Amino acid sequence: MIRRLRKAALLIGPSLGVLVPLLLDSPDHPKAPIMLGIALWMALWWMTECAPLSVTALLPLVAFPITGIATAKETAPRYMTSIMFLFLGGFLIAQAMERTKLHRRIALLILSRWHASLLQIFMGFAGATAFLSMWISNTATTMLMATIAMAVIARLDRQLKSEEMGVITPALLLTVAYSANIGGMGTPVGTVPNLVFLETINTHAPDHAISFLQWMTLGIPVVLAGLAVLYFLLGRPIRKMPWTASAIGSLEEEIQQLGPFRREERFVAWVLGITALAWMTRKGITTEGFTLPGWSALLPYKGVDDGTVAVAAALALFLIPVKEGNPILDREAFGRLPWGIMILFGGGFALAMGMQRSGLSEAIGSQLAFLTDVSVPIMMFGIALGVTFLTEITSNTATTQVLLPILAAVALGSGHDMTLLLATATLSASCAFMLPVATPPNAIVFGTERIPMETMMKAGIKLNLIMPFVIVAIVLLIRPFLP
Numbered sequence: 001m002i003r004r005l006r007k008a009a010l011l012i013g014p015s016l017g018v019l020v021p022l023l024l025d026s027p028d029h030p031k032a033p034i035m036l037g038i039a040l041w042m043a044l045w046w047m048t049e050c051a052p053l054s055v056t057a058l059l060p061l062v063a064f065p066i067t068g069i070a071t072a073k074e075t076a077p078r079y080m081t082s083i084m085f086l087f088l089g090g091f092l093i094a095q096a097m098e099r100t101k102l103h104r105r106i107a108l109l110i111l112s113r114w115h116a117s118l119l120q121i122f123m124g125f126a127g128a129t130a131f132l133s134m135w136i137s138n139t140a141t142t143m144l145m146a147t148i149a150m151a152v153i154a155r156l157d158r159q160l161k162s163e164e165m166g167v168i169t170p171a172l173l174l175t176v177a178y179s180a181n182i183g184g185m186g187t188p189v190g191t192v193p194n195l196v197f198l199e200t201i202n203t204h205a206p207d208h209a210i211s212f213l214q215w216m217t218l219g220i221p222v223v224l225a226g227l228a229v230l231y232f233l234l235g236r237p238i239r240k241m242p243w244t245a246s247a248i249g250s251l252e253e254e255i256q257q258l259g260p261f262r263r264e265e266r267f268v269a270w271v272l273g274i275t276a277l278a279w280m281t282r283k284g285i286t287t288e289g290f291t292l293p294g295w296s297a298l299l300p301y302k303g304v305d306d307g308t309v310a311v312a313a314a315l316a317l318f319l320i321p322v323k324e325g326n327p328i329l330d331r332e333a334f335g336r337l338p339w340g341i342m343i344l345f346g347g348g349f350a351l352a353m354g355m356q357r358s359g360l361s362e363a364i365g366s367q368l369a370f371l372t373d374v375s376v377p378i379m380m381f382g383i384a385l386g387v388t389f390l391t392e393i394t395s396n397t398a399t400t401q402v403l404l405p406i407l408a409a410v411a412l413g414s415g416h417d418m419t420l421l422l423a424t425a426t427l428s429a430s431c432a433f434m435l436p437v438a439t440p441p442n443a444i445v446f447g448t449e450r451i452p453m454e455t456m457m458k459a460g461i462k463l464n465l466i467m468p469f470v471i472v473a474i475v476l477l478i479r480p481f482l483p
Contacts, residue, residue, distance in 0.1 A: 006050035017041040029359030034067045036360055042351060046398035053398060054340040057347020060354055069358050078353050079346030082307035083199045089310020090189035091337055093272060094136035096317045096328045102265045103132055104144060108255045119235050122172060125149060126179040126227050133183030134190045142441040145176045170451045171234045174459055177441040178433055182226035185430050186219040188212055193400040196348055197426040203352050204408040205418050208483045212279035212306050218478045222427055225470045233462055264323040275313040279306050348401025355405050364409040376416055377472060380424045384468035387428040392438045396429040419482055423475050431467040434460030
């Protein structure tokens with residue numbers, strides 16, 4: 001069935017690109033119907049994945065020049081914006097953490113301090129996973145933490161009854177997967193949709209551009225609230241379970257195997273800490289009665305952004321010899337960069353640029369002006385709920401790439417706050433908890449074959465229904481502190 005759908009989509013996509021401009025007319029924006037056809041074509045291919053996501057992302061480089069929406073010289077730069085370098089730098093820092101095993105030490109040290117009870121070690125896994133997921137990919141975080149979790153589970157298997165392990169094992173593995181999804185919301189580099197949001201805001205409302213620290217002002221409360229929800233949902237069945245401190249022995253053994261803190265680990269830790277601090281303090285803090293300038297204001301020339309900071313950190317990892325006379329990273333690091341995701345990322349930015357240049361964004365906005373009368377919280381909740389369940393079956397990156405420019409047009413046409421709508425959609429795109437195919441973390445823990453599908457779906461649908469309320473409430477609460 002899925003194969004047939006994808007084969008049909010391969011033909012339907014280009015057909016939409018041709019037929020939509022023939023069937024629709026927009027005298028005020030003659031290029032808008034052409035752009036709508038291209039957008040529907042890309043959206044269909046992205047959602048069905050009938051072609052590789054990055055291949056679909058390259059369509060604007062061909063379609064825009066041919067249809068006159070934008071020249072190749074105007075389109076190509078969208079594939080390597082400053083936001084892209086923020087992503088690139090963040091991924092290189094993550095590679096350095098993996099090479100030095102710093103990420104493993106951080107996780108084990110956190111867990112070694114959270115083991116007084118079974119519930120506490122669950123929260124130790126949740127906290128460690130969420131923290132790491134803010135800085136390295138959700139997939140890498142889950143692979144690491146699932147390995148550690150399986151070590152604990154193996155020890156418990158020898159000491160507890162099978163009925164008890166039938167409750168503990170799925171709960172612990174789901175805690176790892178869900179915490180990785182939740183933690184990615186905390187920083188702009190935590191997950192790709194966050195960067196899509198920043199670029200969309202920069203494109204459609206540059207006066208409301210959000211800095212690294214300002215995103216964390218919004219993202220961290222969502223992460224904390226999400227972990228609290230996780231605590232009550234998954235923690236309830238294990239609160240009365242028996243616990244033996246010997247289960248933590250495997251963690252202590254692994255910490256001992258890592259040995260003392262090595263020079264290269266310290267160096268990467270310093271780079272990560274200084275980079276995070278630089279990201280958070282670049283723009284400073286401004287309120288109605290108080291202004292604390294960021295460090296970029298002290299520079300003689302303007303133009304430094306978070307991408308600059310990320311690349312500077314990556315250069316230090318490539319150039320400073322700290323590991324047996326060699327730098328942490330070498331030329332092989334570039335081969336491990338996720339170029340496909342970066343092209344996908346750029347394709348979304350090109351799509352957003354085309355919608356603006358063609359007048360499609362303005363045309364959509366004018367058609368949706370009736371939404372002015374719809375309550376903003378109701379609209380936000382509808383967006384949160386819709387995106388949450390949509391990303392169960394589609395890529396969250398592709399979903400945000402398609403949806404955020406449309407929501408930006410809706411905001412412009414209806415007069416609603418663009419930041420409210422886009423932030424709600426972006427955060428909700430990380431809340432796919434129900435199906436194994438929804439996110440790589442879900443798939444990784446399901447692949448251990450220790451979680452029944454029914455258990456994942458029952459826990460996941462509860463989170464899917466609760467998190468939209470949490471996200472809407474926090475976005476409305478934090479919005480006055482954002483530009």
